[in-house]
Amino acid sequence: MKRKSTIETERLILREFKLGDEYEMFSNWASDPEVVKYLTWPIHENIEVTRSIIQSWVNQYQDPTTIRYGITLKESGELVGGIDVVKYIDGVPEVGYCMAKKCWNKGIMTEVFSAFKDYLFTVGFEKIMIRAEVPNIGSNRVIQKNGFQFVGVKQEIKQDQLVDINYYELSRILETDRLVLRPMSDSDYKSLQAVISDPETMKYYAAPYDEAGVQKWIDWCKASQAKRKFSLWSVILKETGQMIGDCGVSMQMIDDELRPEIGYHLNKKYHRQGIGKEMTQAVRDYFFTHFEDNEVYSYMDVNNEPSYKTAEANGMTYLHNYVTKDGEECRVYRITRSEWEKLKK
Ligand SMILES: CC(C)(COP(=O)(O)OP(=O)(O)OC[C@H]1O[C@@H](n2cnc3c(N)ncnc32)[C@H](O)[C@@H]1OP(=O)(O)O)[C@@H](O)C(=O)NCCC(=O)NCCS
Numbered sequence: 001m002k003r004k005s006t007i008e009t010e011r012l013i014l015r016e017f018k019l020g021d022e023y024e025m026f027s028n029w030a031s032d033p034e035v036v037k038y039l040t041w042p043i044h045e046n047i048e049v050t051r052s053i054i055q056s057w058v059n060q061y062q063d064p065t066t067i068r069y070g071i072t073l074k075e076s077g078e079l080v081g082g083i084d085v086v087k088y089i090d091g092v093p094e095v096g097y098c099m100a101k102k103c104w105n106k107g108i109m110t111e112v113f114s115a116f117k118d119y120l121f122t123v124g125f126e127k128i129m130i131r132a133e134v135p136n137i138g139s140n141r142v143i144q145k146n147g148f149q150f151v152g153v154k155q156e157i158k159q160d161q162l163v164d165i166n167y168y169e170l171s172r173i174l175e176t177d178r179l180v181l182r183p184m185s186d187s188d189y190k191s192l193q194a195v196i197s198d199p200e201t202m203k204y205y206a207a208p209y210d211e212a213g214v215q216k217w218i219d220w221c222k223a224s225q226a227k228r229k230f231s232l233w234s235v236i237l238k239e240t241g242q243m244i245g246d247c248g249v250s251m252q253m254i255d256d257e258l259r260p261e262i263g264y265h266l267n268k269k270y271h272r273q274g275i276g277k278e279m280t281q282a283v284r285d286y287f288f289t290h291f292e293d294n295e296v297y298s299y300m301d302v303n304n305e306p307s308y309k310t311a312e313a314n315g316m317t318y319l320h321n322y323v324t325k326d327g328e329e330c331r332v333y334r335i336t337r338s339e340w341e342k343l344k345k
Pocket residue numbers: 201202204264265266267270271272273274275276277278299300301304305306307309310313
């Protein structure tokens with residue numbers, strides 16, 4: 001695996017550790033008892049301890065399985081924390097992170113962890129694990145906001161004390177040549193907002209979504225995923241690690257019946273590059289492979305040409321128009337399991 005030298009988010013740059021980082025690491029977090037309270041390692045008594053850790057981390061970069069970044073603030077360049085793959089368990093990376101107290105409660109680690117987990121998915125890992133001590137409220141929130149599923153609690157011995165640890169994991173749904181699809185989470189808010197609150201992208205909808213509407217959309221996806229194991233999933237572009245839209249299956253009222261429907265919404269920067277086709281075909285294949293339904297639909301405003309062309313490119317057939325309960329006239333498309341099987345031969 002060729003490791004990325006930096007990962008950029010809205011407010012941060014993750015970069016590899018280097019000699020000299022011991023000063024900021026020591027003063028910002030390694031010497032702070034509150035920061036290390038829930039971590040697996042004891043507080044650094046002096047900067048020599050930190051220096052030798054940094055030296056060993058720099059040496060470990062020779063090993064291609066080492067994935068460890070320092071977290072720096074874009075504005076000032078200051079090093080305020082770290083995030084890494086702590087270990088691999090049967091090939092599954094377990095993530096760990098820590099950060100200076102002055103940066104807590106600003107959504108920074110949620111942002112860092114979101115980018116880091118998507119980086120791990122884009123380089124080919126299918127599942128990611130993380131654990132947090134039960135009373136570590138902040139860390140448990142960061143993990144939950146990133147859509148990780150609670151697996152269970154284990155008791156472990158830490159520095160001669162018995163502690164309760166929450167275990168979490170997250171699996172991606174599927175990947176294609178250019179994309180990874182994974183469950184949607186609260187940490188996707190801004191990226192999703194850039195899509196469904198954009199008037200041009202949503203011109204065939206009654207209105208672009210407002211702030212509450214974006215959160216409702218996420219909540220609806222989370223609920224569908226929990227209940228049915230499918231939903232609209234977040235679409236991550238492998239090249240940049242960014243969430244550029246959603247695509248997946250949801251239950252929709254079509255012809256006055258609740259039917260599984262492939263839906264899709266892409267950030268307008270990525271329209272007309274074949275991404276719609278790539279993601280909908282992968283979702284269609286996933287749906288017929290993992291579920292027993294014999295048909296899947298797409299429907300869209302009667303004038304939404306990009307959408308109905310995408311449905312056609314997805315092997316679907318136009319059936320008829322249908323007027324929704326809100327009075328919107330839609331085209332209805334469908335592909336049956338037998339049509340899909342023929343297509344795949
Ligand atoms: C619908 C959407 C996801 C399509 O994504 P995309 O990546 O641009 O689509 P692709 O490049 O894969 O194109 C898929 C097919 O649609 C056609 N197409 C895409 N945009 C088109 C346009 N503006 N006009 C005509 N055809 C178009 C492509 O030519 C291709 O057909 P082909 O395989 O026969 O060449 C994108 O336009 C979008 O996000 N729209 C806003 C949200 C939306 O309306 N979603 C659907 C709600 S029902």
